[in-house]
Structure formats: C-alpha cells, structure tokens
Amino acid sequence: MMSxxxxxxxxxxxxxxxxxxxxxxxxxxxxxxxxxxxxxxxxLAVGAGSFLLSFVWRHLIRRKEQGMRRQREGAGLRxxxxxxxxxxxxxxxxxxxVAAVAVGVFPFLxxxxxxxxxxxxxxxxxxxxxxxxxVGVAGLLDLGYVAFYAVGAYAYALLxxxxxxxFWICLPIGAALGAVFGILLGFPVLRLRGDYLAIxxxxxxxxxxxxxxxxxxxxxxxxxxxxxxxxxxxxxEFSLLAHTRYIYFLVVALAIFTIFMVNRLQNSRIGRAxxxxxxDEIACQAMGVDKVRTKLTAFALGATWxxxxxxxxxxxxxxxxPASFTLWESINILCIVxxxxxxxxxxxxxxxxxxxxxxxxxxxxxxxxILTFGCVLVLMMVFRPGGxxxxxxxxxxxxxxxxxxx
Amino acid sequence: xxxxxxxxLFLGGLTRGSIYALIALGYTMVYGIIELINxxxxxxxxxxxxxxxxxxxxxxxxxxxxxxxxxIASVAAVVYSSCYGLTMEKIAYKPLRGAPRLSALxxxxxMSLFLQxxxxxxxxxxxxxxxxxxxDLAFWEPYAxxxxxxxxxxxxVTALVMVLLNLLIKFTRMGKAMRATSxxxxxxxxxxxxxxxxxxxxxVIGSATAALGAVLIASHIxQINFYIGFIAGIKAFVAAVLGGIGSVPGxxxxxxxxxxxxxxxxxxxxxxYEDVFAFIFLVVILILKPSGILGRSQAQKV
Numbered sequence: 001m002m003s004x005x006x007x008x009x010x011x012x013x014x015x016x017x018x019x020x021x022x023x024x025x026x027x028x029x030x031x032x033x034x035x036x037x038x039x040x041x042x043x044l045a046v047g048a049g050s051f052l053l054s055f056v057w058r059h060l061i062r063r064k065e066q067g068m069r070r071q072r073e074g075a076g077l078r079x080x081x082x083x084x085x086x087x088x089x090x091x092x093x094x095x096x097x098v099a100a101v102a103v104g105v106f107p108f109l110x111x112x113x114x115x116x117x118x119x120x121x122x123x124x125x126x127x128x129x130x131x132x133x134x135v136g137v138a139g140l141l142d143l144g145y146v147a148f149y150a151v152g153a154y155a156y157a158l159l160x161x162x163x164x165x166x167f168w169i170c171l172p173i174g175a176a177l178g179a180v181f182g183i184l185l186g187f188p189v190l191r192l193r194g195d196y197l198a199i200x201x202x203x204x205x206x207x208x209x210x211x212x213x214x215x216x217x218x219x220x221x222x223x224x225x226x227x228x229x230x231x232x233x234x235x236x237e238f239s240l241l242a243h244t245r246y247i248y249f250l251v252v253a254l255a256i257f258t259i260f261m262v263n264r265l266q267n268s269r270i271g272r273a274x275x276x277x278x279x280d281e282i283a284c285q286a287m288g289v290d291k292v293r294t295k296l297t298a299f300a301l302g303a304t305w306x307x308x309x310x311x312x313x314x315x316x317x318x319x320x321x322p323a324s325f326t327l328w329e330s331i332n333i334l335c336i337v338x339x340x341x342x343x344x345x346x347x348x349x350x351x352x353x354x355x356x357x358x359x360x361x362x363x364x365x366x367x368x369x370i371l372t373f374g375c376v377l378v379l380m381m382v383f384r385p386g387g388x389x390x391x392x393x394x395x396x397x398x399x400x401x402x403x404x405x406x
Numbered sequence: 407x408x409x410x411x412x413x414x415l416f417l418g419g420l421t422r423g424s425i426y427a428l429i430a431l432g433y434t435m436v437y438g439i440i441e442l443i444n445x446x447x448x449x450x451x452x453x454x455x456x457x458x459x460x461x462x463x464x465x466x467x468x469x470x471x472x473x474x475x476x477x478i479a480s481v482a483a484v485v486y487s488s489c490y491g492l493t494m495e496k497i498a499y500k501p502l503r504g505a506p507r508l509s510a511l512x513x514x515x516x517m518s519l520f521l522q523x524x525x526x527x528x529x530x531x532x533x534x535x536x537x538x539x540x541x542d543l544a545f546w547e548p549y550a551x552x553x554x555x556x557x558x559x560x561x562x563v564t565a566l567v568m569v570l571l572n573l574l575i576k577f578t579r580m581g582k583a584m585r586a587t588s589x590x591x592x593x594x595x596x597x598x599x600x601x602x603x604x605x606x607x608x609x610v611i612g613s614a615t616a617a618l619g620a621v622l623i624a625s626h627i628x629q630i631n632f633y634i635g636f637i638a639g640i641k642a643f644v645a646a647v648l649g650g651i652g653s654v655p656g657x658x659x660x661x662x663x664x665x666x667x668x669x670x671x672x673x674x675x676x677x678x679y680e681d682v683f684a685f686i687f688l689v690v691i692l693i694l695k696p697s698g699i700l701g702r703s704q705a706q707k708v
Contacts, residue, residue, distance in 0.1 A: 020489055023482070024456055025528045029463040035465060042528075061501065141508060188693045198443070200692055201646050202640075202683035210685075214678040217594075327640075331515055340510045371523040377516025382501045385509040 006055070021046050064383055097227040119248045119316060120355040122255040123309050127350040128336040129262045130305025135334065136342035137266060138298035139278030141198040143330050144185070144205025148178045149213060150325035157225040157320055158218075166316050167231035170388055171308065178307020186299035190292060191378035213322040217218045224321025231315045247316050254259055254312065255380020258305055263345055265301065312336040317378055339380055341387030350388050415673040416666070421557040421626075423665025426565035428619030429642035430649075430657040431571070432491075432515040432612025438588045438652035439505065439608045445514035446494060447616060448639020449521035450487050454617030454633060455624045456525055458483035459536050466537065476625075483617040490521075491613030492606055500602075504663040505556055518635075532631065540626040560622045567615055575654060580607065588652065644688050649699050656700035663699065 023044060028037040107115045127149065134142045152174035156187050159165040159173065203373020212219045219225075228242055231250060238246060265271045273294045274282040285291050314320050332355065362369050380387075429451055436444045462479035470478070498517045502510045540556045575581035586594040587604045595601050623638075624630045641664065649660025664684060671683040691699065 016493070020486070020493060021528075023460045023486060024453065024525060027460050027464065028529060029460055032466065036467060064501075141511075187690065192692060196647065196692055199643065200689055203644070203688050206640075207682055207685045207689075210679065210682045214682070335512060335515070338508060340491075342508070367527060368523075370519055371527065374516045374518070374520030375524065378498045378513050378520065381505075381509045381513035381516065382498070385502070385505050 006058075010051050010054040013054040014047045017050035018043050018047045060383055107248050112241055112244050115244050115248050116316075117357065117360050119244075119251050120250040121353050122248075123312060123316075124333070124336060124352040124356050125255045125349050126251075126258045126305050126309045126312075127333050128340065128352045129258050129345065130302045130309070131333050132337050132343065132345070132348050133262065133265070133305075134298050134302035135337055136344075136348070137271065137278065138274040138302075139294070140295065140298060142201045142299075142302070143198050143327070143334065144201035144203070144208075145302070145306060145333055146210040146325045146327070146330040147185075147205040148181055149310040149313070149329070150208055150322070151177050151181050151303075152307035153314040153320045153324070154212065154219060154225075154232070154310075155184075155307070156311040156314040157228050160228060161225060167229065167311070171311050174307040174311035175304045176307070178303040178305075178310070179235070181307075182299040182301075182303025183296055185303075186296045190295055202327065202330075205325075205327060209322050209325050209327075212325070220320070222322060224319060224323075226319045228314050228318045228320070230318060231312075247312075251312060251316075254308065259345060259349070266345075270294065270297055330363035335377060339377070339387055341389040344387070344389045347387050347389035354388070411673070415669045417553045417557065418673075419666035420662065421553075421560050421665070422669060423645075423662035424561050425619050425623045425638075425661075426642050426645040426664055427564055427658045427661035428567065428615045428622075429638055430661050431567075431615045431654065432609075433643050433646040434649070434651055434654060434657040435612050437458050437646070438654075439584065439605055440503070440591075441497070442499060442510045443514065443643070444499075444612075445511065445639070446498075446518040446521060447612065448635035448637075448642070449518050449525075450491050450494070450524060450569045450613045450635070451616040451620045451638055452630070452635030453490050453521065453525065454535070454613075454620035455630045455634065456481040456488040456529060456632075457486040458617070458621040458624060459534060459630060462537055462539060472539065472541055473535075476541075476621075479539060480618060480621050484614045487613040487617030487620070488610040491609040494521075495606060495609045500605075518639075522632055522635065529632065533629045534631065536624040536628055536630050538628065539621070539704075556626050560626065563618065563622060567618065571611070571615075571654060574611075580604070584608065640654040641684065646676030648688055648691055651696055653700050659699055 022043065025042040026039050028039065029035075030037070049345065106118060128146070131142065131145050134140050134145070154175040155177045156165075156167065156170040159170050162169075165173075185201065185204050189197055192200060213222050215221070231247065273284070273289045276287065276289055277294050277298075281291065284294075313324075336351040336355050337348055338351075339355065341347025342351070359369055359373065362372070365372070429447070431448070432447045433444060436442055436447070458479045461482040462475050465475045465478050468474075494517055498513045499510060502513055538556075540559045575584060583594065583599045583604050584607070585599055586597065586599055591601055594604075624634075642661070645661035645664045646657050647660070648664055649656030649658065652655075664687070668680055668684055668685050672680045675683075
C-alpha cells in the first residue's frame, strides 16, 4: 500500500515538472524566421527523470530528518573522517607527508596547462582562507571580497606600468593596500548587521569594479592592462615552463604561509575575540572585547590575503581587466568557504580544490558545468549544510566524580 | 536647465522605478516573512520574460490580435513564474528553514545559477527580440513626445498592483496571516496560521509581480536574454534595501528613489557611472539610516 502512495506522489511530481518545463524546454521560437520548434522528447525526459528523482529526494529527506532526530536524542556528535584525520597525530602526519610529496612532485609530471590549473587552485586557497577570516570566523557576511583582490592586482599592474616597480616590491604593497581598503570598507559598515552588511559589501565590490571599468585615464578601462611582467627570481632568465613551475612553487609557499598564519590567528587572542563576536555581539562587548577594533582587524586581515593573491594573479596571468573581478567571483570564493565548511581550515582547502579543479576537469561537459554547479550548491546546503568538513568547536565535557582520576 | 529635459528625466526615472518596484516586491515580501535574501528572484523575472516571449510568439503566429496576445502572454508569464517560485521554495528553501542564514543564501545562489543555465541550454544565449505588445494608445498621441503610452501603461500597472497588494495585506484574512507570520512565525503557528501556506503564497505573489514587470519591461526595451535577471535582480534588491527591506511601501519608495537617482545622475552628470551612483547612494543611505528609508529600526533584544 505504502508504495502505491509513493508512486502516486512521484507521478504527481513528474506531471508537475512536465507542466513547469513545458514552455521553456519544449517550445523554441525563432522570431527572425518565424518558425516554432516543438521538442516533445524533452518533455518525456523531464517526466521520467523527475519521476525517478522524486523517490531519491524523498528518501534523502527522510534520512536527513532521522539523522536530526538522532542528534537531538543525544547520540553524540560523531566526528567525521576528516575531523579524525585532523585530530589524530598518527594519521595526519603521514597524510601531510604524502600531500607534501604530491604537491612537490606534481609540476614535474604534468603539462603546463595542469600546472596552471593547480596554481589557480592554490591561489583560491589563499582567497578562501582570507575570506574565511571575515565570514567563517568573525561571522561578517562579505559579498564584495573580490574588490580587495582587484585592488592587489591593479596595485601591481599600475605601479609596474608607471614606476616600473617589481613584483617583490609590489607584493607587500598590494597586501598593505588590501588592508587599507579593508579598513576603509570596515569603518562605515561597523554599525550594520547581517544582510545589510552583505548588500553594502556587495555594493562596495561593484563600485570598485565599475570605477576600474569606467575611469579610463586611471585604469585603462575595460581593455585592461597587458604585459605585466611575471615575478622574477634574482634576475634569472626562465623558460616559460620553468617560469610556470616557479610561480607554482611561489603560490604553494604563500598558500602554506597563509595556512600557517590563519591557524595561528584562529587560536590567538584576536581569533577568539572574532569567534565571540560571531556568536554574540552584545555578550562579547560585555566581556570587554573592543568591537570596533575586532571587526576592523577582521576586515583588514581578510583583505590582506586578497591583496596578496591579487598581486600574484596579475603576475601569473600577465594581463588583467575588470571582467576578472565581478560579483560572481566573490560568490565563487564565498562558495569555497561555505562548501568547504565555514571556519575550518582543512575544509576551505578542500573546498578550494574541489571548486577549482572540478569545473576544470568537467570541461568535457562544459555546457552543463554551471548547471551542475548550481545543483550541487543547492543539494549540498540541503543535505550537508555544514560543508565538506564541518567545523566542530572544541568543547569541554564535564566528567562525573566516579569517572575521574582515582 | 530647461523644464522639458527635467520632465523627461523625471518620467524616465518614474518608469524605471516602477519596474524596480515590481521586482523589489518579491524580495521584500520574502524577506519580511522568512528573512531570506532570495537571490534567485531575478531569475524568476527572467523566466517570466521568456515564457511571455514564447507564448506571445506562438499566439501571434496563430493569428490572435495584439491585445489578446498581450493578455495571454502576461497571464502565462504570471502563472509560470508563480509556479517556478513555488517549486523553488519547496526544493531549495523549505528544507533549510531553521538552518543558518548563510546556508539559505548559498542555496539561493545555487538556484539562481541553475535557472540561468537551464534557460541558456534550453533556449539560447543570444539576445531575442521581444515583440512590442503594448499598443500605442490613440488618445495619448498628443502627449507621446513627453511620455510614451508604453511608459504610461507600466506606471499605471505598477500603481494598480501596489494598491491591490496593499489592500490584500491590510484587509484580507490571508494578509493578516502574512503580517502575523512576519512578526513572529512560531507565535503565528500557535495561533493557527498555516505558515507553510503563507510562505508559499508569498513566493507566488512575489513571482507574479516580477513576471508582470518582466513582460512590461521586455516589451518596452525590445530584447531579452538569459542574463537579464541578474542585473534587474541586483537593482531591485538595492531598491528593497533602500526602502527598508521587509516593508512593502518601502520597496515602492526605494524603487522610485533609485529610479530617479539613476535617471537624474545619468541625465545631468555622466552616463558612465550610472550604477556607481546607485551603489554609492545605497551605501550612504545605509550608513545614515541602516534600516532603510521606511524601515523601522528594531531594538536589539538580548
């Protein structure tokens, strides 16, 4: 009996979706040649597909609800595999060693194209970790993060163009400029909360991009800046392949530096202040945490990494234009943070690798790439909202007197 | 400064603002009820435009008169957009109720990407010409040099929708339930309000007004593609925040203010920085009055 009801439900779903997709999937009009194309095959596919998928969907929802009930009944939080890898020394030291070897050998085994993809992935690790400070740790939803990335990239491109400054001089300048812009953005939005903060940061990001696009005398407009020199190495001349490898190792080194710094920051006094701010602003102030300073440092430190990554981006691609710094880029970085697991460093690293590498290798299905990406985002949020590696905060458990030391 | 130019900009801003208002309504109502920034709302608008175009073309070929085509296309766009809004809510937002806000936001972004590419793959990535469905009103001919009859229709429809919506929210049972849900969802549930139905209805109304806006603006501008929802969505969102998100009259005020700001700035200063002005204006307003023009500032509870 049960299954009959199920089948009826699924039939309804499939009829509904056939109705829903009817005009857009079935009919295609050509207004120039005045023809209409009817594609009934699509309708059948949608019907059959949604019929089957609705079973899967209901099954997954049911499982999720069961899981939630079990959690509420206090079966205890099970640590995920990744969590255990992170906690257990015997596991994570060898894992780290393997990863290090893999990262070190990688550029000598594969083509230049692959190295470039990997370099991009590591750059996004930096960006993700930077944004993680603002969004994941301090809980300030920032939708204009790419603005700082743009600041770094244009800082290097313009300083090099006008004054001939080299990559290594511009790297700290870009980072510093990122921090300055972070504070510039931070000041006016100190009073805003939640969604208002999101929209103002979004506006800020768009303002920066639009200025870069329209202020031709300053930023050369939409055509961008070309022929930016790649980073040098004590004046040594490289071949193109060697240079790609060199940039790869440079980015890997900076990414490791980022991971190290962010890890240290999270466990520092200021990191704990950020966490406290995220959890409860008022209680946090009552405990004597300086809200203004804490928020501003979060913005500034987050933006610093974006500035750094921007300089590297300009040096790596040798060409930048405003089209690289759209809102979608911000959203992409935000997705890295959220999909990976907010506040968790391992999560962000994995998130960056997945979100950069997966679309690259899915190029075979290039057409369906973004479609799938959108689907994955929704499903991920519905069924695994904590991200790939959800961040379990350190908790202290009270042990009864008889279970303590004797 | 001559007055004629001023009037032109004023009316241009009014038309623009009316369209923003129709889209902003969806944002502001959804936010008012479940505190979610529905990022995919712009895509609902885009789907409305596409449905309108497809249906209008099919019926034009079948030989229907323009006015009938306009009505059928509008109705089809409204119905389909509403259904899409409803389905979207069931799939992407309902399972996430009670989850952190950021999850719902990401889910909305995913939905937006999905819908954009769904239309891109099923239809085309090119700009499609949209037939001019709104007829030129004969009696308006003498004034058409100031404001075209299309613009009059846009402004009129917007005003009508706003009045009807206000009446719905103020005086009907459903409107009361909506207000109750937006004030306190749990309390409303205890008082016997079917919260799920209220939320679904909110999505339906928001999507329907967006679809109406889509057909009107598309037949005014004359072309559409799968990407139009993005910019329109962002602008409407800015309008909703400007007026005080969660407040229906606020959305209208915010949209009109945004429309005029853009119109006057581009008319008198420079057209290059149109969007920059809009965003700078938004930032300034939010810094001076973080709850928006008509939004009530909420006391923070501990």
